[in-house]
């Protein structure tokens with residue numbers, strides 16, 4: 001798995017805040033941004049624990065490392081009253097071996113963001129775990145309204161809150177030319193996605209791009225700490241195509257909502273990536289149950305239609321001959337009646353009072369009952385003298401619906 005990344009990373013306290021509660025990690029193939037919160041130094045402590053634990057526990061996988069970081073923060077704040085209530089966001093990107101080819105994994109808790117810049121377009125990968133982020137996903141706020149909303153700082157999920165935390169995980173097949181941007185809200189509250197995309201288009205060097213983005217946020221006010229990490233895919237190993245070639249004709253990777261997590265895990269899985277989308281790696285138990293139920297309903301409906309269509313008999317006409325059919329007059333959906341036995345009676349032999357019933361198809365639950373009816377018709381026939389009627393057994397053949 002040969003894959004080369006280049007990166008640039010900058011964190012800045014901004015122009016208003018007295019200190020920097022953001023923290024970042026940028027080494028080898030693991031990158032992260034954490035935005036701490038809490039009184040006094042607590043926010044700084046939380047974001048630092050998150051980054052240090054992520055680095056120390058990375059071999060456990062990015063999702064598990066983030067869970068351990070969460071527990072470390074919970075433990076620390078419960079043992080130290082001055083740190084009570086501290087928390088942090090954590091947004092990380094790493095590379096794993098995705099079965100012979102490299103795979104980018106992006107894991108997130110909170111409202112720091114990961115974006116994918118591909119084919120000249122910027123796509124937000126992560127969901128913001130914030131009050132306005134939820135309203136925006138529900139279509140109740142536009143992105144611009146969310147950016148200006150007075151409650152935009154309400155976080156709905158973060159590390160440090162409780163013993164266990166749900167971690168969103170996104171997987172992307174990387175292409176040469178891809179850029180992943182990690183940032184804290186101090187960037188996106190100050191400048192728009194369009195402005196960010198513009199910098200990424202114009203600034204090929206990742207260090208320069210990161211520095212430029214931080215500068216723009218400060219120029220726009222610098223109301224919060226600002227952290228930016230730009231990770232560039234310089235070499236994608238075995239994959240020869242560049243992102244722009246791979247995406248020709250399909251420039252926008254489709255964003256897919258995270259799928260429900262399997263019952264035994266809290267990680268959320270999703271894939272992103274246009275021409276690079278890989279099939280879902282697993283089938284959640286909910287999907288399995290749904291498919292099984294759907295199959296059962298289809299089978300039951302099919303059996304029901306078959307029974308209604310084939311489980312009954314009727315006496316009707318085959319041409320002008322009185323005959324026993326299996327099925328329903330006219331058929332049921334695709335299940336057509338079949339001619340079972342033809343009698344020697346014609347419609348002219350049928351008593352006038354029964355003529356309509358025979359033309360419409362007189363239904364019975366069994367072949368024996370249908371035969372008895374044919375015998376009764378023969379006995380009451382105004383034209384024949386026969387007291388018995390021969391039914392001629394026929395092989396089962398699909399015939400046109402009985403004439404109505």
Ligand code: MG
Pocket residue numbers: 035184185186224225
């Ligand atoms: Mg912040």
